[in-house]
Each structure stands twice: as structure tokens, then as C-alpha cells.
Amino acid sequence: MNFVTDYSTRAGEVLSAAELASEESRSTATPMMEQFIEIKANNPDSLLFYRMGDFYELFFQDAVEASRALGITLTKRGQHMGQEIPMCGVPVHAADDYLQKLIGLGFRVAVCEQVEDPAEAKKRGSKSVVRRDVVRLVTPGTITEEKLLSPSETNYLMALARIKSGSEPAYALAWIDISTGIFRLAETAESRLLADILRIEPRELILADTVFHDPELRPVFDVLGRVAVPQPAVLFDSATAEGRISRYFGVKTLDGFxxxxxxxxxxxxxxxxxVEKTQLAERPALGTPERESAASTLFIDPATRGNLELVKTLSGAREGTLLKALDRTVTSGGARLLAERLMSPLTDPDRINERLDSIEILADQPSFAGDLRDALRRAPDMPRALSRLALGRGGPRDLGAIQAGLHASASISRLMAAGTLSDELKDARAAIDALPAGLLGLLDATLGDELPLLKRDGGFVCEGANAELDEVRGLRDQSRRVIAGLQLQYSEETGIKSLKIKHNNVLGYFIEVTAGNAGSMTDTDAGRARFIHRQTMANAMRFTTTELAELESKIANAADRALSIELAAFDQMTAEVVAAAEVLKAAAFALATLDVSVGLAVLAEEQAYARPTVDRSRMFAIDGGRHPVVEQALKRQASNAFVANGCDLSPPEGEEGGAIWLLTGPNMGGKSTFLRQNALIAIMAQMGTFVPAASAHIGIVDRLFSRVGASDDLARGRSTFMVEMVETAAILNQATDRSLVILDEIGRGTATFDGLSIAWAAVEHLHEANRCRGLFATHFHELTVLSEKLGRLSNATMRVKEWHGDVIFLHEVGPGAADRSYGIQVARLAGLPASVVARAKDVLAKLEDADRKNPASQLIDDLPLFQVAIRREEVKPAGNSKIDEALKALNPDDMTPREALDALYALKKELSAAKAG
Known part of the structure; x- marks a missing residue:
């Protein structure tokens, strides 16, 4: 029977955690199952890995869920309360692999180990169960194992608190990466809650159960899914909060923080x-909490983060993202810092320019930057090694990582002494130089070259570090040679050449001589004092000495003693490393900063990026801008070079509000690429890196909104158009005069005149109410007439060329407006049947003939912001048979330029005569 299928269909019949915890359940359980039920009752929200021999077993609903998630066979083990007990298990030696998969799916796991020797349990009775207890809670936000963590990604645990005071509740976020010690805080608001959470991208979000079940916040937690984990509200008690934090950091007051x-x-x-709950008795080396101001970072709403594909594509991949295009780092810490900067661009020009200074100085010293990069490659992930050591989960290789990091730091400091440094890089060097020299000396003097994964394996202390360890290792590893040496010594001392030292399981080590040679050992006082008689055989006698007995004891205990000495050395080194935790973390951050700066300098040189001018103005002037991701993709494919385009949304002279470009042009003309590239250039500039452009001048953007592409949210009952309208509403309600707004095809999801009306009103609102810098792409060509009345609105179009009925996309942006969208030509390129394309052309021609009046000419008369009639002559289509006949008679291919010009003048003259008549 396939138990996976069986129990999947009967999941409702499997006993729940509450039912298992009942008195009836416990009273009918076997001793072992009673123990499982009791431990499970204390960990209801976690899968319980229950240690049985060489396996972690799961029972009841835990087994059902784990078997589905891991794809392992679900079996059964006896019955409980009349039901078969579902069971599955994973081998202990492979547990990390299964934990990695479960954690990736959002599960939490309680690891339950035997905490008693089975022999002790038997003393209580033959049916006694070995004592077990949870030794650790493994959750997505609190893992530290190297195998479970992505080297290039942070692993944040986040807490959301809500305090009700006054008319509006106050919200705040705290996020911790226990694998690196980062600890930060920030206030937030209900309107930007999801955006702030997604900026940090926590692996686990804890919040009070009352907040979790608040219907007003339900949409936020629906998006987060398993990441959001409700906890008892008492955990978020603000009255006891300060005392709890002070106790953790060992201070009397938080004023210093x-x-x-x-x-x-x-x-x-x-x-x-x-953290204390999940780590039990262990204490991670957290940094003191740092407060972030909401205004210090560029606000990017969730929809914008998604469609700009900053750190992952819409399909969830890393390839094809801006992060992948920018990443030239060579260390794990540098990769994490780069991602953090990308997710949280700055709004302070001074801090941005500090970063840009570092890149410029390194780009001007390519040889120096190359040497630094080579040295950085040797720098391991010190913060994560430090975290594991502080939590008691570290091994010799973690100490080795600290040692290698200190050596790399020393090399880098020497290199930096010979180069020109920016202020940021000078601070980094100071942090590196603050590392304690004594710690490196201790590690160098103690650690060997080949380090085992686990400290219990021994062999990680080098020869010469400890005299006693060298001695016991010699006994352990070279006992035969030591015994042979002692045998030679006794033989020379007694003059008995046949003297042997032997061993058996009864006597252990003993000296054996023939009975005839034993006289020198038994007939003198000195001999009797020196050699102790043990046994007389028919032809031999056996003796021992105090020295041999002690040596035997040492040999027997040498392995245990060697490991004990090594573990003591490990504890000493770990204590020294943990004591230097703050300076180690500061130096590691300095190395990460240096890695990011060097990597971005390499990128700038490799891709011909320019340093942007970033200030507090409202400028947005980009010359020769390129899309960083698309451009690199084209280079890899050896395709045509990327076509660069400028963009100037700076306020016109005498105006305070930003300019808006109304962008028209055909599908496949490059509108979406152009829109996105300008948003990405703004993000890159404010994260503090060079940008893909010939030049760029960007005044600080406080909020970035980008609505490009279509999606639905059917789970919440939202159609594509509804999602579009919700996102557009958020933009129009939140954009300020310092914001950058990118909108594409607003209103296309509904009837033509409804959509046109919405797009029209949205453009007006952006121009007059938001007064932001913006790009507004549309196929509603009627909107182009707005440029005549909205002073900061300009028309721009994607240029195309027609050749023998085909359309050629030039991917160039220029002033002006498109008169059509070339949709049918694009449809033909997409492979629509020729009959469908032909029919579409026929229908289009008839529709255009049926309604030649431009509705925009009438609509602009009722423009609500101005109420000024448009003064424009409406040119009616002429119907002159003479002109028609003259046109049909012309054959441009057979005409000289002069003949063509003469024909044109003749037609113009005929047209003037027709109007006059």
C-alpha cells in the first residue's frame, strides 16, 4: 500500500497536536509514544525530529507533512487510540540535507536527542525509555549551519510590533541575522508595511497573534505566506522590553545605544x-541594535521591486536580475552587502558620494584594485564562523576561517598603506588595523594545516603547540616504538639479551625472561626493588616495573587524553575569538565594503559605466542611458549592440515640478526596456555605484514607483485590470514632487474609452497634483494633445522605419508622437496565420474610415484644469478625383529627384486650388 496517498486522503483522521496532548491520548500511549506526545505538546508549531538510534523519526501529522515535503515513504508503527500511527524517518548522518529542504519550505523543526545513556535507563527497569529532550529549534530565521545558508544571502529573522496609542497605532520592525550578528530597528506604518518587509526580505517574520489575525492586515500576511509566524502577544510586551534588551547585552540602560x-x-x-527560545542555552554574538530612519532609504513599493527584478526575476531566478548584472564581488560578505545596498538605496547625497568616491579612486588605480581583489579572494566568511563558535556549534574549520581572515586582513592592510584611499576606505583600513595581533598569534601557534570538520575528531592542534599533547600523541601513535625503546633499555640494564616486553589482555604489558636468566632480577635487593614479579611460567618468568605500569596507563589513555587536551585548546581559542567578536565583525564589514567597492570599480571599467552626479536637486538628466541587464545579455549572445537613449525629466526652467514624458510607439519598439532602464539607473545611482550611461545627473528620488507589465491576483479576487488600478491608485496617492514614476499602458485592460479616460486623468493628476518626474508610456495616441496644455509634459516616441510593408524597430527614443502602434505588423512577426493578418488589416481600414474624427480634439476642449478651447484647425480629408488620378499615375521608382520634386509641387498646387474652390 502507498501510505503517502493513503494518509494524504485521510489527513483529517490523523490525530492533531491538541488531541495528542489530551489526557485520554496519554493514558492509552506506550511509554515511548507517551514521551513523544509530551515533547510534541511543548512544541506544537514544529515538526519533531525524535531520535531513535541512527534515525530521526516523525509520527502522526508530523510524519504526514514531512513525507509530502521530503518525498519520502510514509509507513506506520502500531496503533494509538484505535488508529494506525503514521511514521517516517531520516538518517541522522543525512539530517542536514533534509533540514535544508524543510527550512526552505518554511517549516520549523524541533530536534529531539537522547540525553541519557541507555545503560542508565535500564537501571530503572527493562521497559524504561531513554530520556529525550529538544536540544534545538531549527527555524528559517535562526539557522547558522554553513550547509543550510546561502553564502551570498542574508538570513534575517524579523519581528513586527504594533503599539496602540492615540488614534493611529505605531508599528516597528526589528531584524536580526544571527549568522552575522546584524541587529537593526526601524519604525514603519501600515501603508508601507509590506514594502518595508520586502525591502529586508526576512526568512521568518514573527508577530503577535492578535496582529496576525487582524483583517485589515490580512493582505500583507497573505503575500508573505509561511514567512509570517504568529506568536503569543506577551512576547511583544513593551512594558518589559527595555529590561529584557538590557539584560541580554549586560547593560543597565539602553541610553548608550x-x-x-x-x-x-x-x-x-x-x-x-x-532567538533565546530557539537557541535554548546558547547566546549568539549580536551587535547592538542600530536604528534606521525610514527617510534614509529610497522607498520602493512591492510591485516596483517585483517588475524591476532587482534580486530575483518574476520566475524566482537570480539569473537575469540587476543584482546578477552588478555582482563582481569575490567574498560572501561582499555579495551580501551588495544585495543589501541594492535593496536599500540611500537618500543622503553625502553618503552616496562617499561610496562613489571609493569606486572612482579604485577605478583610477587598476593595478592596486587588482591586488586588493586577489587578497580578498583569500578572505573567508568570518562573521558566520564567529556566530557558530559563539553558539557552540563551531568546529576547527571555523577557527581556521578566523585565522585565514586575519591573515588576509593583514595582507590587505599592507596593500592599502601603499594606495590612495577615499574617506570610506580609510575607515575600512582603520577597522582592519584594530584587529588584535595576539589572536592571530594564538591561532597560528595552535592550529594545524589540515583541520577536521568536527572538534571531536581531534588532530587540529599542530605539533609543538603543547608538550603534553605531543607526548600522549607519541604514545598513541608510536606505542610500539616507545615499548621497543624501553625493552632495549631494560635489556642493557640487566644484561639479558633475550628480554622481551609483551602484552596480553590479562596482564597488559609485562617483561618476560627465561627462568635461567631471571637471577639478576630476583637475587639482588636492587633487582627486586626495580622489577616486580608478576607470574612464573614453566620456562619463563614475568615482571613489571613502576615505569612500565605508568607507561601502560598512559598508552591506554593516550587517545582520550590527546582529545581532551585538544578540546581544551579549542575552548581557549574559541573564548579568545568570541571575546574579540566586535572588532572581528567590524573588520569583516570593512572587508565586505572594500570588496563591494573594488567589484563595482571593476564593473565600471568593464562595462564603461559613468559616475553619476547625485545631489539634492530635482534633476533627472541621463545621456546615453542603457539597460544594464539587457546590455550584458546582448554582449554574451554576441548580438547587436544595445541602442543607448537619453532621458531628461528635469524641471523646465522656472518650474518646480518635474517633467513628464508621454511615450508612444509600437509594441516591440523598446518602450518597456527604456522605462525600466531609467528606473534602474536611478536605483544604481542612489545605491552608490556608477551607471550605464555617458553621463547622468540625478537629484535625490525619495520614492520610486514602476508599473510595467500585467499580472493578476486571482487568489484575492483581483483581475489583471483590478491589480493595475490598485497599483496605479497607490502611485497617485503616494508620489511626491521628489518621486520618480514609471507607468506603462495604464487603462489598457478595459474598454477603449474607459481606459483612455483613466489614462488621461492619471496624466493630469501626476502633472498637477503629484508634480513628480515621470515616464508615461501609452498606446492611446489621443493623449499626445495634452502636451499643448500641460507645460511640463513632452511627447516622445520609439522610432521605427517602414520598408516594403515591413516595420523595422530602431529602438531609438526621439521627440514627437507615434500616429499608430503597428500592432498588426507585430502580430505577423509573432506568427499569426496570414489569413488572420490580412483580415485584421481589412477590419482596421474600415474602422479608421468609419471614424476619422480624433476624439481628443473634442476632449481637450473640456480639459478640467484649464477650460481653454484648443485653437487648432481641423483638416478634413480631401476627396479630389484629379489628385487621386495624378497620384495613381506617379511611379516614384522611375523618377529622377527633380521630376519627383516637380510632381510634388503640382500636387500641392492642385490641392490649394481644390480648397479655394
């Missing part, structure tokens, strides 16, 4: 409490 709101303290306290 800064000033925090009640909501921030509640979030920080909850995060610390959850």
Missing part, C-alpha cells in the same frame, strides 16, 4: 526573546 520608540523596543525585545 540611542533613542528608541516603544514600538521599536517591543520589536527588538520580541526578536531577542525568540
Amino acid at each position: 540611542g533613542t528608541f520608540s516603544r514600538a521599536e523596543l517591543a520589536a527588538a525585545s520580541a526578536a531577542i526573546s525568540y
Whole structure:
């Protein structure tokens, strides 16, 4: 029977955690199952890995869920309360692989180990169960194992706190990466809650169950899915928060850390409490909490993050993202810092220019930058090694990582002494130089070259580090040679050449001589004092000495003693490393900063990027801009070069509001690429890197909105058009005069005149109410007449060329407006049947003939912002048979330029005569 299918269809019949915890359940359970039920009752929200021999077993609903998630066979083990008990298991030696998959799917796992020797359990009775207990809670936001973590990604646990005070509740976020010690806080608001959470991208979000079940916030947690984990509300008690944080950091007051709101303290306290709960007795080396201001980073709403594909594509891949295009880092810490900068661009020009200075200085010193990069390649991930050591999960290789990191730091410091540095790089060097020299000396003097994964394997302390260890290792590894040496010594001392030292399981080591040679050992006082008689045989006598007995004891205990000495050395080194945690983390951050700067300098040289001018103005002037991701993709494919395009949304002279470009042109002409590239250039400039352009001048953008592409949200009952309208509403309600707004095809999801009306009103609102810088792409060509009345609105179009009925996309942006969208030509290129294309052309011609009046000419008369009639002569289509006949008679291919010009003048003259008549 396939139990996976069987129990999947009967999942409702499997006993729930609450049912298992009942008195009836416990009273009918076997001793082992009773123990499982009791431990499970204390960990209801986690899968329980219950240790049985060489396997972690799961039972009841845990087994059902784990078997589905891991794709392993679901079996059964006896019955409980009249039902078969579902069971599945994973081998202990492969547990990390299964944990990685479960954690990736959002599960939490309680690891339950035997905490008692089976022999002790038997003393209580033959049916006694070995004591077990949870030794660790493994959750997505609290893992530290190298195998479970992505080297280039942060692993944040986030806490969300809400404090009700006054008319509006206060919200705050705290996020911790226990694998690196990062600890940060920030206030937020309900309107930007999802955006702030997605900016950090936590692996796990804890919040009070009352907040989790608030219907007003339900849409936020629906998006987050398994990431959001409700906890008891008492965990977020703001009254006890300050005391809890102070106790964790061993201080009497938090005044030295800064000033925090009640909501921030509640979030920080909850995060610390959850870390203590999951790590049990261990204590991660967290940095002191750092407060972030919401205004210090560029606000990017969730929809914009998604369609700009900053760190993952819409399909969830890393390939094809902006991060992948920018990443030239060579260390794990550098890769994580680059991603963090990309997700949180700055709004302070001074800090941005500090980063740009570093890149420029390194780009001007390519040899120096190359040497630094080579040295950085040797720098391991010190923060994560430090975290594992602090939590008691570290091994010799983690100490080796600290040692290698210190050596790399010393090399880098020497290199930096010979180069020109920016202020940011000078600070980095100071942090590196603050590393304690004594720590490196201790590690060099103690650690060997070949380090085992686990400390219990021994062999990681080098020869010469400890005299006693060298001695016991010699006994352990060279006992035969030591015994042979002692045998030679005794033989020379007694003059008995046949003297042998032997061993058996009864006597252990002993000296054996023939009975005839034993006189020198038994007949003198010195001999009797030196050699102790053990046994007389028919033809031999056996003796021992105090020295031999002690040696035997040492040999027997040498392996245990060697490991004990090594473990003591490990503890000493770990204590020294943990004591230097703050300077180690500061130096690691300095190395990451240097890695990011060098990588971005390499990128700038490789891709011909330019340093942007970033200031507090409202400028947005880009000359020769390119899409960084598309351009690199074209280079890899050896395709045509990317066509660069400028964009100037700077306020016109005398105006305070930003300019808006109304962009028209055909599908496949490159509109979406152009829209996205300008948004990406703004992000790159404010994260502090060079940009893909000939030049760029960008005044700080406070909020970036990009609505490009179509999607639906059927799970929440939203059609594609509804999602479009919700996102557009968010933009129109939140954009400021410092924002950058990118909109594509607003209103295309509904009836033509409805969509046109919405797009028209949206353009007006952006221009007059938001007064932001913006790009508005549309196929509603009627909107182009708005440029005549909206002073900061300009028309731009994607240029095309027609050749023998085909359309050629030039991917160039120029002033003006498109008169049509070339949709039928694109449809033909897509492979629509020729009959369909032909019929579409016929229908289009008839529709255009049926309604030649431009509705925009009438609509602009009722423009609500101006109420000024348009003064434009409406040219009616002429119907002159003479002109028609003259046109049909012309054959341009057979005409000289002069003949063509004469024909044109003749037609013009005929047309003037027809109008006059």
C-alpha cells in the first residue's frame, strides 16, 4: 500500500497536536509514544525530529507533512487510540540535507536527542525509555549551519510590533541575522508595511497573534505566506522590553545605544526573546541594535521591486536580475552587502558620494584594485564562523576561517598603506588595523594545516603547540616504538639479551625472561626493588616495573587524553575569538565594503559605466542611458549592440515640478526596456555605484514607483485590470514632487474609452497634483494633445522605419508622437496565420474610415484644469478625383529627384486650388 496517498486522503483522521496532548491520548500511549506526545505538546508549531538510534523519526501529522515535503515513504508503527500511527524517518548522518529542504519550505523543526545513556535507563527497569529532550529549534530565521545558508544571502529573522496609542497605532520592525550578528530597528506604518518587509526580505517574520489575525492586515500576511509566524502577544510586551534588551547585552540602560520608540523596543525585545527560545542555552554574538530612519532609504513599493527584478526575476531566478548584472564581488560578505545596498538605496547625497568616491579612486588605480581583489579572494566568511563558535556549534574549520581572515586582513592592510584611499576606505583600513595581533598569534601557534570538520575528531592542534599533547600523541601513535625503546633499555640494564616486553589482555604489558636468566632480577635487593614479579611460567618468568605500569596507563589513555587536551585548546581559542567578536565583525564589514567597492570599480571599467552626479536637486538628466541587464545579455549572445537613449525629466526652467514624458510607439519598439532602464539607473545611482550611461545627473528620488507589465491576483479576487488600478491608485496617492514614476499602458485592460479616460486623468493628476518626474508610456495616441496644455509634459516616441510593408524597430527614443502602434505588423512577426493578418488589416481600414474624427480634439476642449478651447484647425480629408488620378499615375521608382520634386509641387498646387474652390 502507498501510505503517502493513503494518509494524504485521510489527513483529517490523523490525530492533531491538541488531541495528542489530551489526557485520554496519554493514558492509552506506550511509554515511548507517551514521551513523544509530551515533547510534541511543548512544541506544537514544529515538526519533531525524535531520535531513535541512527534515525530521526516523525509520527502522526508530523510524519504526514514531512513525507509530502521530503518525498519520502510514509509507513506506520502500531496503533494509538484505535488508529494506525503514521511514521517516517531520516538518517541522522543525512539530517542536514533534509533540514535544508524543510527550512526552505518554511517549516520549523524541533530536534529531539537522547540525553541519557541507555545503560542508565535500564537501571530503572527493562521497559524504561531513554530520556529525550529538544536540544534545538531549527527555524528559517535562526539557522547558522554553513550547509543550510546561502553564502551570498542574508538570513534575517524579523519581528513586527504594533503599539496602540492615540488614534493611529505605531508599528516597528526589528531584524536580526544571527549568522552575522546584524541587529537593526526601524519604525514603519501600515501603508508601507509590506514594502518595508520586502525591502529586508526576512526568512521568518514573527508577530503577535492578535496582529496576525487582524483583517485589515490580512493582505500583507497573505503575500508573505509561511514567512509570517504568529506568536503569543506577551512576547511583544513593551512594558518589559527595555529590561529584557538590557539584560541580554549586560547593560543597565539602553541610553548608550540611542533613542528608541516603544514600538521599536517591543520589536527588538520580541526578536531577542525568540532567538533565546530557539537557541535554548546558547547566546549568539549580536551587535547592538542600530536604528534606521525610514527617510534614509529610497522607498520602493512591492510591485516596483517585483517588475524591476532587482534580486530575483518574476520566475524566482537570480539569473537575469540587476543584482546578477552588478555582482563582481569575490567574498560572501561582499555579495551580501551588495544585495543589501541594492535593496536599500540611500537618500543622503553625502553618503552616496562617499561610496562613489571609493569606486572612482579604485577605478583610477587598476593595478592596486587588482591586488586588493586577489587578497580578498583569500578572505573567508568570518562573521558566520564567529556566530557558530559563539553558539557552540563551531568546529576547527571555523577557527581556521578566523585565522585565514586575519591573515588576509593583514595582507590587505599592507596593500592599502601603499594606495590612495577615499574617506570610506580609510575607515575600512582603520577597522582592519584594530584587529588584535595576539589572536592571530594564538591561532597560528595552535592550529594545524589540515583541520577536521568536527572538534571531536581531534588532530587540529599542530605539533609543538603543547608538550603534553605531543607526548600522549607519541604514545598513541608510536606505542610500539616507545615499548621497543624501553625493552632495549631494560635489556642493557640487566644484561639479558633475550628480554622481551609483551602484552596480553590479562596482564597488559609485562617483561618476560627465561627462568635461567631471571637471577639478576630476583637475587639482588636492587633487582627486586626495580622489577616486580608478576607470574612464573614453566620456562619463563614475568615482571613489571613502576615505569612500565605508568607507561601502560598512559598508552591506554593516550587517545582520550590527546582529545581532551585538544578540546581544551579549542575552548581557549574559541573564548579568545568570541571575546574579540566586535572588532572581528567590524573588520569583516570593512572587508565586505572594500570588496563591494573594488567589484563595482571593476564593473565600471568593464562595462564603461559613468559616475553619476547625485545631489539634492530635482534633476533627472541621463545621456546615453542603457539597460544594464539587457546590455550584458546582448554582449554574451554576441548580438547587436544595445541602442543607448537619453532621458531628461528635469524641471523646465522656472518650474518646480518635474517633467513628464508621454511615450508612444509600437509594441516591440523598446518602450518597456527604456522605462525600466531609467528606473534602474536611478536605483544604481542612489545605491552608490556608477551607471550605464555617458553621463547622468540625478537629484535625490525619495520614492520610486514602476508599473510595467500585467499580472493578476486571482487568489484575492483581483483581475489583471483590478491589480493595475490598485497599483496605479497607490502611485497617485503616494508620489511626491521628489518621486520618480514609471507607468506603462495604464487603462489598457478595459474598454477603449474607459481606459483612455483613466489614462488621461492619471496624466493630469501626476502633472498637477503629484508634480513628480515621470515616464508615461501609452498606446492611446489621443493623449499626445495634452502636451499643448500641460507645460511640463513632452511627447516622445520609439522610432521605427517602414520598408516594403515591413516595420523595422530602431529602438531609438526621439521627440514627437507615434500616429499608430503597428500592432498588426507585430502580430505577423509573432506568427499569426496570414489569413488572420490580412483580415485584421481589412477590419482596421474600415474602422479608421468609419471614424476619422480624433476624439481628443473634442476632449481637450473640456480639459478640467484649464477650460481653454484648443485653437487648432481641423483638416478634413480631401476627396479630389484629379489628385487621386495624378497620384495613381506617379511611379516614384522611375523618377529622377527633380521630376519627383516637380510632381510634388503640382500636387500641392492642385490641392490649394481644390480648397479655394
